[in-house]
Amino acid sequence: MHMADALISPAVGATLWAASAGIAACCARKIRQSGDDRMVPMMGVLGAFVFTAMMINFSIPGTGSSGHLGGGLLLAILLGPHAAFLVMASVLTIQALFFADGGLLALGCNVFNLGFFPAFIAYPWIYRPLARGDGSRAWMASMLAAVAGLQLGAFAVVLETKASGISALPFGPFVLLMQPIHLAIGLVEGIATAALVGFVSEARPEALAPVSTSHERRSRWYWLVAALLMGGLFSWFASERPDGLEWALAKVSGQSQTPSDGMHREAARLQQKTAFLPGYAFQTTEASRSGANAGASVSGIAGGLFTFSAATLIGVGLRRARRNGAK
Amino acid sequence: MSMGPGNYIEVGRMDELSRMDSPLHRLDARAKGLTTLIFLIAVMSFGRYEVSALMPLFVYPFALTAWGNLPAGFLLRKVALAAPFALFVGIFNPFLDRETLSWIGSHPVSGGWLSFASILLRFALTVSAGLILLACTGIHRLCAGAAQLGLPRVFVVQLLFLYRYFFVIGEEGLRMVRSVEMRGSRSLGLRTYGSLIGHLLLRSIDRAQRIYRAMISRGFDGEVRVLRADAPGWKDAAFVAGWSAFFIAARVCNLSELVGNVVFNIL
Amino acid sequence: MTTPPSIELRDLCFAYPDGTRALRGVSLSVAQGESVAIVGGNGAGKSTLVQHLNGYLMATQGEVRVGGKPIARETVAQVRRAVGLVFQDPDDQLFMASVFDDVAFGPLNFGLSPEAVEKRATAALERVGMLHLRERPPHKLSAGEKRAVAIATVLAMSPEVLVMDEPSSNLDPCGRRRLIHLLRSFDHTKLIVSHDLELVVELCPRSILLDGGVIVADGPTVELFSNEALMLAHGLERPHILRHLHPHG
Ligand SMILES: Nc1ncnc2c1ncn2[C@@H]1O[C@H](COP(=O)(O)OP(=O)(O)OP(=O)(O)O)[C@@H](O)[C@H]1O
Ligand SMILES: [Mg+2]
Numbered sequence: 063m064h065m066a067d068a069l070i071s072p073a074v075g076a077t078l079w080a081a082s083a084g085i086a087a088c089c090a091r092k093i094r095q096s097g098d099d100r101m102v103p104m105m106g107v108l109g110a111f112v113f114t115a116m117m118i119n120f121s122i123p124g125t126g127s128s129g130h131l132g133g134g135l136l137l138a139i140l141l142g143p144h145a146a147f148l149v150m151a152s153v154l155t156i157q158a159l160f161f162a163d164g165g166l167l168a169l170g171c172n173v174f175n176l177g178f179f180p181a182f183i184a185y186p187w188i189y190r191p192l193a194r195g196d197g198s199r200a201w202m203a204s205m206l207a208a209v210a211g212l213q214l215g216a217f218a219v220v221l222e223t224k225a226s227g228i229s230a231l232p233f234g235p236f237v238l239l240m241q242p243i244h245l246a247i248g249l250v251e252g253i254a255t256a257a258l259v260g261f262v263s264e265a266r267p268e269a270l271a272p273v274s275t276s277h278e279r280r281s282r283w284y285w286l287v288a289a290l291l292m293g294g295l296f297s298w299f300a301s302e303r304p305d306g307l308e309w310a311l312a313k314v315s316g317q318s319q320t321p322s323d324g325m326h327r328e329a330a331r332l333q334q335k336t337a338f339l340p341g342y343a344f345q346t347t348e349a350s351r352s353g354a355n356a357g358a359s360v361s362g363i364a365g366g367l368f369t370f371s372a373a374t375l376i377g378v379g380l381r382r383a384r385r386n387g388a389k
Numbered sequence: 390m391s392m393g394p395g396n397y398i399e400v401g402r403m404d405e406l407s408r409m410d411s412p413l414h415r416l417d418a419r420a421k422g423l424t425t426l427i428f429l430i431a432v433m434s435f436g437r438y439e440v441s442a443l444m445p446l447f448v449y450p451f452a453l454t455a456w457g458n459l460p461a462g463f464l465l466r467k468v469a470l471a472a473p474f475a476l477f478v479g480i481f482n483p484f485l486d487r488e489t490l491s492w493i494g495s496h497p498v499s500g501g502w503l504s505f506a507s508i509l510l511r512f513a514l515t516v517s518a519g520l521i522l523l524a525c526t527g528i529h530r531l532c533a534g535a536a537q538l539g540l541p542r543v544f545v546v547q548l549l550f551l552y553r554y555f556f557v558i559g560e561e562g563l564r565m566v567r568s569v570e571m572r573g574s575r576s577l578g579l580r581t582y583g584s585l586i587g588h589l590l591l592r593s594i595d596r597a598q599r600i601y602r603a604m605i606s607r608g609f610d611g612e613v614r615v616l617r618a619d620a621p622g623w624k625d626a627a628f629v630a631g632w633s634a635f636f637i638a639a640r641v642c643n644l645s646e647l648v649g650n651v652v653f654n655i656l
Numbered sequence: 657m658t659t660p661p662s663i664e665l666r667d668l669c670f671a672y673p674d675g676t677r678a679l680r681g682v683s684l685s686v687a688q689g690e691s692v693a694i695v696g697g698n699g700a701g702k703s704t705l706v707q708h709l710n711g712y713l714m715a716t717q718g719e720v721r722v723g724g725k726p727i728a729r730e731t732v733a734q735v736r737r738a739v740g741l742v743f744q745d746p747d748d749q750l751f752m753a754s755v756f757d758d759v760a761f762g763p764l765n766f767g768l769s770p771e772a773v774e775k776r777a778t779a780a781l782e783r784v785g786m787l788h789l790r791e792r793p794p795h796k797l798s799a800g801e802k803r804a805v806a807i808a809t810v811l812a813m814s815p816e817v818l819v820m821d822e823p824s825s826n827l828d829p830c831g832r833r834r835l836i837h838l839l840r841s842f843d844h845t846k847l848i849v850s851h852d853l854e855l856v857v858e859l860c861p862r863s864i865l866l867d868g869g870v871i872v873a874d875g876p877t878v879e880l881f882s883n884e885a886l887m888l889a890h891g892l893e894r895p896h897i898l899r900h901l902h903p904h905g
Pocket of ligand 1: 677702704
């Protein structure tokens with residue numbers, strides 16, 4: 063459920079980049095203050111482990127499908143939330159860079175969705191209180207925490223997509239699509255996490271104990287409040303205005319043009335005839351629609367194809383020139 | 390079961406590309422990063438239905454691929470492989486948004502198709518720009534540049550550790566998966582998976598402890614120091630300025646339409 | 657004035673947190689410039705002993721002296737400069753982005769000037785014949801190259817003592833031969849932990865046999881290794897080259 067650059071608006075991308083960068087800076091400071099030098103190699107190597115584990119799939123009994131480890135919760139259990147957030151951020155950075163999973167501007171969203179929720183919500187609020195003792199309680203705790211973390215992450219994806227207003231997917235169906243899928247993924251993640259934690263706590267109990275707890279208790283409140291604020295803000299954008307920030311920007315800049323009446327009526331008629339989900343008409347800002355008209359005109363399309371070919375030719379030409387230059 | 394050995398090899402391939410030498414590779418990491426950022430913002434700030442105005446921006450990835458001597462086919466394939474989520478979300482647009490927004494001749498084009506096309510174009514542009522940035526700079530120089538720009542050291546250092554030890558742990562994982570496969574099991578059941586990944590995790594923890602030991606025995610005191618720092622020159626500045634000017638021009642006026650009009654007027 | 661021994665252990669005892677008593681009173685002394693091997697079966701305590709030599713583990717009882725100074729919290733930084741530790745798996749030791757960065761890591765931590773660091777790193781790489789690899793990332797080296805670079809990372813710190821844990825593991829015969837030549841060319845005090853007894857015979861005139869955390873024998877390598885009963889009793893066997901040297905050993 064990586065967010066992609068193509069689906070978010072710059073405003074949403076920038077907001078979440080700022081949020082994630084802020085949290086990362088905070089975490090980095092925490093780790094430096096803790097003065098535990100061992101943390102750096104441990105974070106790096108466990109990051110490499112999670113990155114590897116994400117590539118190894120296992121079959122889910124009775125379903126014919128397969129799952130893999132997500133890693134956020136496991137890292138929080140092994141390293142504590144601050145280090146886990148940073149490691150998750152680097153795993154996602156590597157994925158964005160090497161596999162174009164997500165994208166560079168969407169990286170802020172992805173780090174927030176997949177790093178923040180498991181590390182600062184699911185781990186301190188669900189796993190830690192529930193996982194006292196071991197055995198079945200620990201299993202339950204990690205299942206619940208993994209599911210909750212992923213549900214929040216998936217919901218955040220929906221909100222961010224809606225607030226960006228690039229996809230036409232209406233809110234309701236999108237939520238109904240995303241949440242159940244991630245319920246299944248969350249259960250799988252929970253099972254895998256619990257199995258691994260059980261394995262480590264038996265074989266290397268000392269590896270599980272490094273995180274001290276006193277000031278964390280206090281700081282988990284901050285994170286909860288931050289999450290709620292963030293969620294509230296985005297829900298508002300996403301539900302009030304399907305176009306969210308774009309709408310807000312248009313309002314602020316005072317751009318609003320009325321389209322020609324005739325066309326609007328024609329469009330409405332067509333829409334009624336063909337609508338697949340009539341209730342969920344795609345509402346657009348007037349500004350973007352008038353831009354679209356220009357962009358899709360005949361000369362626009364011809365010119366588009368023309369410039370695309372020109373771009374290709376420039377590329378080919380440059381390469382030729384370099385080859386010849388090298389000879 | 391699929392440990393994409395593919396994935397493992399892909400990382401290695403990108404790593405190799407970034408170690409090639411070309412005028413593009415030699416540019417300062419920060420200059421390339423900044424240019425990429427401006428490019429991404431330019432692309433993403435277009436309206437939802439914009440199609441033709443995005444076209445001129447393809448000059449950027451194409452020119453850089455050529456200039457940096459990067460394998461176009463390989464990058465193209467990577468772009469295609471990354472597409473699923475964008476496709477998944479975008480494919481609904483044509484069904485949901487059926488308002489006719491435009492006409493090609495007498496054929497109506499709905500907003501949904503326009504925005505779907507727009508998503509795909511944005512996707513191709515942003516993804517290729519990101520991949521090119523990595524392929525012509527490399528993770529180490531990117532990280533060094535980011536650290537110079539103020540990214541927290543802890544973050545940068547552990548990211549580089551992650552990258553370094555991915556080549557060790559990824560290979561260990563690959564070996565383990567192969568050995569399971571060789572024993573004839575075609576899919577990894579939960580039990581096998583648990584013990585395989587569990588062992589991999591234990592080995593990773595042990596390795597981290599040994600690495601720490603190796604670090605302190607060479608005087609590690611919490612700070613990782615590196616010699617050498619890139620110093621940007623006029624070429625870097627020219628690179629940023631030139632491309633940014635182009636991006637802004639392409640963003641402000643629809644170059645495609647301009648070109649189209651000129652062509653039609655001549656005809 | 658006599659020079660103090662490079663390494664001196666006095667009644668060294670160590671127990672891991674879980675209670676495993678890995679060392680139970682080890683005393684030994686290695687003179688300056690000497691090459692000494694530590695041999696013994698798996699779990700004998702060799703690696704545990706080695707980790708005391710640069711203060712990673714601290715004795716639960718007894719004392720470790722390097723260059724005459726006892727290792728303590730205050731001296732540990734100094735001791736780490738004096739004792740160069742080469743690890744069993746070079747991947748653990750090569751953690752930076754490039755061979756050069758790795759070799760420069762130690763000198764940079766000691767606060768040397770950039771020029772001095774550059775000079776030292778270059779010299780160390782030259783010494784092991786790996787200067788041509790300076791920009792290579794460590795994961796793109798062969799096992800033998802990794803080993804050589806790992807040794808260079810330690811040489812760059814100009815240590816007085818070289819301590820190696822299993823230096824010849826994972827090497828092919830040719831790489832092993834090259835390693836032996838390289839090690840022989842160093843005039844540092846050397847302490848080599850190895851299961852490769854033939855390498856020990858070639859490099860170390862003196863050997864120490866460890867078993868169950870205590871020293872069971874300490875003496876000339878050839879003499880020790882020829883004692884079939886002793887070797888067998890402690891999980892080792894007489895190396896083949898000795899059969900040629902002393903057919904009736
Ligand atoms: N971290 C640890 N915690 C508890 N016990 C340990 C630990 N490391 C080693 N031991 C135990 O200490 C003893 C000595 O181990 P050590 O690693 O020093 O042996 P070694 O001689 O190096 O063996 P090998 O030849 O296999 O490398 C063994 O019994 C081992 O099980
Ligand atoms: Mg050992």
